[in-house]
Amino acid sequence: MIIRSSDEVPRTTVLKRFPVPRNFGVDAASRINRGRTWPAPRGATRIKRFDVYRYDPESGQNPRIDTYQVDLDDCGPMVLDVLIWIKNTVDPSLTFRRSCREGVCGSCAMNIDGTNWLACTKFNADLATPATIYPLANMRIIKDLVPDLTHLFAQHRLVEPWLRSKSPEPERERLQSPQERAQLDGLYECILCFCCTSGCPSHWWNGDRFLGPAVLLQATRWLVDSRDEATGERLDDLEDPFRLYRCHTILNCTRTCPKGLNRGKAIADVKKMPIERRS
Amino acid sequence: MSNARMRSPLGRALGLGSAKDGVEAWWRERVWAVALAPLTVWLTVSILMRADKGYAAVVAWLKMPVTTTLMTLLLVALFHHIAFGLQVVIEDYVHSRIKIPVLVGMRLGCLALGVAGLVAILKIALGA
Numbered sequence: 001m002i003i004r005s006s007d008e009v010p011r012t013t014v015l016k017r018f019p020v021p022r023n024f025g026v027d028a029a030s031r032i033n034r035g036r037t038w039p040a041p042r043g044a045t046r047i048k049r050f051d052v053y054r055y056d057p058e059s060g061q062n063p064r065i066d067t068y069q070v071d072l073d074d075c076g077p078m079v080l081d082v083l084i085w086i087k088n089t090v091d092p093s094l095t096f097r098r099s100c101r102e103g104v105c106g107s108c109a110m111n112i113d114g115t116n117w118l119a120c121t122k123f124n125a126d127l128a129t130p131a132t133i134y135p136l137a138n139m140r141i142i143k144d145l146v147p148d149l150t151h152l153f154a155q156h157r158l159v160e161p162w163l164r165s166k167s168p169e170p171e172r173e174r175l176q177s178p179q180e181r182a183q184l185d186g187l188y189e190c191i192l193c194f195c196c197t198s199g200c201p202s203h204w205w206n207g208d209r210f211l212g213p214a215v216l217l218q219a220t221r222w223l224v225d226s227r228d229e230a231t232g233e234r235l236d237d238l239e240d241p242f243r244l245y246r247c248h249t250i251l252n253c254t255r256t257c258p259k260g261l262n263r264g265k266a267i268a269d270v271k272k273m274p275i276e277r278r279s
Numbered sequence: 280m281s282n283a284r285m286r287s288p289l290g291r292a293l294g295l296g297s298a299k300d301g302v303e304a305w306w307r308e309r310v311w312a313v314a315l316a317p318l319t320v321w322l323t324v325s326i327l328m329r330a331d332k333g334y335a336a337v338v339a340w341l342k343m344p345v346t347t348t349l350m351t352l353l354l355v356a357l358f359h360h361i362a363f364g365l366q367v368v369i370e371d372y373v374h375s376r377i378k379i380p381v382l383v384g385m386r387l388g389c390l391a392l393g394v395a396g397l398v399a400i401l402k403i404a405l406g407a
């Protein structure tokens with residue numbers, strides 16, 4: 001089945017993760033140990049277990065999984081509500097990013113039950129028991145659920161995600177017909193949460209050179225913008241066996257986008273553009 | 280190592296810059312794969328049809344000009360496909376200094392095997 005959007009993905013999966021022992025081949029200092037268990041508050045009736053990844057590189061200790069028994073009656077319906085509840089009432093040292101709590105800022109992306117998603121738009125009711133919360137994969141971890149996104153934003157900067165125009169600066173707005181504007185649909189909505197790039201196997205193996213789905217989507221957004229006049233230069237910068245063509249259409253990115261964007265299609269369209277201009 | 284750390288994140292992301300090339304390799308991969316598909320079906324069906332006909336019948340079939348032509352095309356497409364496929368696999372997973380030697384060795388190996396196949400086909404086709 002070709003996946004066009006993350007809401008088409010079946011709810012049940014046969015294998016939650018590839019059946020390799022969790023710490024197989026992992027450097028001794030990176031092995032994940034069992035951490036402590038935090039009991040539910042007294043009197044709680046609706047309790048759900050959350051296994052949460054904890055890591056503080058400065059402590060010199062290995063990462064660990066802490067178990068929290070969460071009182072669902074005392075917190076909101078979303079995973080982010082659970083994390084905030086834990087931080088406020090149980091364990092103030094738990095560290096994570098969040099801002100908007102409504103799926104527009106992209107801060108709270110993490111790996112929830114094996115899938116990258118925004119904690120603020122994921123219902124606790126949809127999670128397994130115990131629910132597992134890890135940070136985005138394949139990033140250096142700053143602390144707990146906070147990954148270091150420096151390289152991803154540098155890659156984003158590389159595609160010059162702003163309007164590049166050669167016509168003299170107009171007196172008024174640069175106009176776009178409704179049809180031209182419609183070309184940006186499915187591209188402009190990206191919130192740069194990097195759920196997709198973190199789930200992309202090509203970016204795991206060659207992330208230093210492959211731009212990854214989020215950045216390629218942004219590049220597409222400027223390639224198809226009718227007001228932009230640097231399409232040729234943009235294509236020159238993209239056409240590269242690693243930067244662009246390292247995408248193997250695995251479509252993990254489309255599966256995991258919390259905004260339901262079809263990166264697979266956007267990238268496939270860009271891959272064809274250099275053919276268009278030479279034949 | 281300490282120098283690599285001092286480089287700016289953007290500098291690291293830019294690396295050696297864009298190759299400004301890659302579409303041809305990508306397109307070639309697809310074209311050879313598409314060419315290979317019908318040839319593979321043809322070969323599989325043809326062999327299954329002759330499964331119980333014996334050695335002489337197969338040799339006689341291979342000597343037919345159509346068969347020789349299609350077999351030649353198949354070998355060329357097959358070894359192109361293997362070489363391009365392996366190139367992607369090696370570039371994906373090999374990150375050490377042996378990458379370039381491995382790529383060159385792989386190409387030469389595919390060339391040698393392809394030529395060996397062609398010689399075999401021509402020997403049967405032209406042989407007595």
Ligand code: SF4
Nearest residue numbers: 190191193194196257
């Ligand atoms: S494309 Fe989707 S998953 Fe990727 S960064 Fe944008 S919003 Fe997030």
Ligand code: SF4
Nearest residue numbers: 200247248250251253
């Ligand atoms: S389709 Fe491309 S960008 Fe998306 S996950 Fe696969 S390799 Fe990565």
Ligand code: FES
Nearest residue numbers: 101105106108120
């Ligand atoms: S907190 Fe803004 S996207 Fe979740």
